[in-house]
Amino acid sequence: MSTTRRKFLQQSGLVSASLIFPQALHIRHTPPVRPLIDPNSLAQFVDALPIPEIARTTEYRPSPANPAAKLPYYRFVMRQVESKVHRDMKPTRFWGFGSSSPGPTLETRSGQGLLVEWVNELPATHFLPIDHNIHGAEADKPEVRAVVHLHGAKAPPESDGYPENWYVPGKSALYHYPNNQDAAMLWYHDHTLGINRLNVVAGLLGVFIVRDAVEDSLNLPSGKYEIPLVIYDRMFDEQSQIYYPVSPDPKAPWVPEFFGDAILVNGKLFPYLEVEPRRYRFRVLNGANGRFFHLSLSNGQTFHQIGTDQGLLPAPVPLDHVLVAPSERADLIVDFTDHAGEQIVVKNDAFTVMQFRVGKQKTKDPSSLPSALRPVPKIPESEAAKTRMLPLIEIDDLVQNPVTMLLNRAHWNMPVTEDPILNSVEIWNLINLTNDSHPIHLHLVRFQILDRRRFEPFTFKVRGELKYTGNPVPPDPNEAGWKDTVRADPGMVTRIIVHFEGFVGRYVWHCHILEHEDNEMMRPYDVIAAR
Numbered sequence: 001m002s003t004t005r006r007k008f009l010q011q012s013g014l015v016s017a018s019l020i021f022p023q024a025l026h027i028r029h030t031p032p033v034r035p036l037i038d039p040n041s042l043a044q045f046v047d048a049l050p051i052p053e054i055a056r057t058t059e060y061r062p063s064p065a066n067p068a069a070k071l072p073y074y075r076f077v078m079r080q081v082e083s084k085v086h087r088d089m090k091p092t093r094f095w096g097f098g099s100s101s102p103g104p105t106l107e108t109r110s111g112q113g114l115l116v117e118w119v120n121e122l123p124a125t126h127f128l129p130i131d132h133n134i135h136g137a138e139a140d141k142p143e144v145r146a147v148v149h150l151h152g153a154k155a156p157p158e159s160d161g162y163p164e165n166w167y168v169p170g171k172s173a174l175y176h177y178p179n180n181q182d183a184a185m186l187w188y189h190d191h192t193l194g195i196n197r198l199n200v201v202a203g204l205l206g207v208f209i210v211r212d213a214v215e216d217s218l219n220l221p222s223g224k225y226e227i228p229l230v231i232y233d234r235m236f237d238e239q240s241q242i243y244y245p246v247s248p249d250p251k252a253p254w255v256p257e258f259f260g261d262a263i264l265v266n267g268k269l270f271p272y273l274e275v276e277p278r279r280y281r282f283r284v285l286n287g288a289n290g291r292f293f294h295l296s297l298s299n300g301q302t303f304h305q306i307g308t309d310q311g312l313l314p315a316p317v318p319l320d321h322v323l324v325a326p327s328e329r330a331d332l333i334v335d336f337t338d339h340a341g342e343q344i345v346v347k348n349d350a351f352t353v354m355q356f357r358v359g360k361q362k363t364k365d366p367s368s369l370p371s372a373l374r375p376v377p378k379i380p381e382s383e384a385a386k387t388r389m390l391p392l393i394e395i396d397d398l399v400q401n402p403v404t405m406l407l408n409r410a411h412w413n414m415p416v417t418e419d420p421i422l423n424s425v426e427i428w429n430l431i432n433l434t435n436d437s438h439p440i441h442l443h444l445v446r447f448q449i450l451d452r453r454r455f456e457p458f459t460f461k462v463r464g465e466l467k468y469t470g471n472p473v474p475p476d477p478n479e480a481g482w483k484d485t486v487r488a489d490p491g492m493v494t495r496i497i498v499h500f501e502g503f504v505g506r507y508v509w510h511c512h513i514l515e516h517e518d519n520e521m522m523r524p525y526d527v528i529a530a531r
């Protein structure tokens with residue numbers, strides 16, 4: 001978006017909830033060399049929604065934490081696969097796990113640790129445009145590299161998929177996930193320094209579900225009535241192959257955001273799902289690089305959000321729209337009981353995502369939607385040992401093209417500045433000086449959102465002073481649970497409160513718009529031992 005357009009929107013007060021998302025910002029791509037498929041030219045709802053298979057294993061291996069204990073061992077192989085996105089498209093090349101993208105779903109219980117060997121058997125060349133100016137992706141680095149991070153996991157640092165711990169085809173890494181955490185939907189995805197955005201667009205992602213006794217006791221819809229919906233956008237050329245845009249400068253192909261016009265659910269374009277007239281639980285993950293989804297049902301019906309990134313909310317929140325930023329998860333209950341025989345479309349604002357076909361046959365629904373789920377005790381602000389001021393900034397060139405984005409004014413390579421003490425509580429003030437909303441994610445921990453508050457960016461830039469121009473706004477009801485990713489909206493200070501529990505060691509925090517993350521909007525942080 002040009003500055004004039006931004007100014008116009010700001011002056012006209014149109015920079016409101018639906019416009020702060022970066023959908024339209026900085027789109028300065030060169031026109032694609034190959035013609036693209038227009039998804040609107042394709043028939044809708046001709047493919048059934050695929051549901052990723054649940055990973056199974058019979059193998060056990062010793063736990064690194066306690067060699068006397070044996071843990072389930074899984075082998076996940078990253079390889080090039082082909083699959084059809086739509087009935088009328090040719091097979092598309094993906095990078096997936098095993099034989100699919102999204103990869104198989106891992107399921108475990110809280111406290112039940114497991115081992116995953118992440119094996120890189122990808123081809124020797126990348127099929128998407130690497131930018132060698134990007135830090136970590138220099139021309140002397142191997143083209144194909146991978147390392148997997150389990151997003152939302154309370155995992156030891158050596159199993160966290162540190163972006164520099166990438167490895168090449170033919171190599172693997174054995175990671176240990178202790179899973180000492182509440183029931184939640186986590187997800188695994190590539191995290192390779194400098195090419196993360198490309199590896200994820202290529203398809204390196206999947207779902208990981210942790211269950212526990214509290215969740216069991218709620219009698220939520222389960223089994224075939226609980227379905228993951230992994231939503232992301234892509235672009236396809238006329239050969240049905242993934243297209244990733246490049247900037248007008250052939251020597252610096254990085255683009256500041258990627259927005260595809262084809263919205264996929266579990267890897268299919270415009271899928272349908274046959275459902276019974278009863279309650280369903282949908283585990284929604286926004287797996288997009290940069291697109292925010294604002295989802296609703298075409299019949300306007302209300303649904304309930306019961307959980308966030310890190311598990312159950314205190315109580316169900318009724319909604320008719322849900323906003324899901326990249327990497328956020330929304331645990332939803334949709335009740336089709338009164339909609340037998342209807343066809344209901346899931347919309348992303350004006351766009352079509354998928355269709356539910358509700359059966360005519362009345363069925364028994366033994367599940368429930370309890371009015372209380374899991375208490376989320378507020379972390380008192382008085383417990384914070386430290387408050388950090390963390391500006392988010394965008395550095396533009398002379399014609400206002402973003403060239404890089406930074407956290408706390410630092411590049412990836414600079415010394416660690418965030419070094420919380422293990423078991424301490426901190427408040428992080430995410431001071432957004434840019435015009436975009438950035439979904440900020442911290443590895444290892446879960447946190448609570450305290451509030452968002454409008455401030456005067458100019459005074460902060462010039463004098464480093466925070467001058468608030470509005471009152472603190474509490475988190476939305478469906479954000480008032482445990483989070484691991486938070487929308488830092490433009491012109492706002494977003495405050496989060498974090499208890500740094502689990503492990504001592506090196507982790508990262510970053511913007512989950514992967515184009516930003518790859519171009520310096522990511523920082524290492526250390527959890528350090530108390531002295």
Ligand code: C2O
Pocket residue numbers: 149151189191327441443508510512
């Ligand atoms: Cu979804 Cu650093 O992760």
Ligand code: CU
Pocket residue numbers: 149150151152153441442443444
């Ligand atoms: Cu993560």
Ligand code: CU
Pocket residue numbers: 405436437438439511512513516517521
């Ligand atoms: Cu960002």
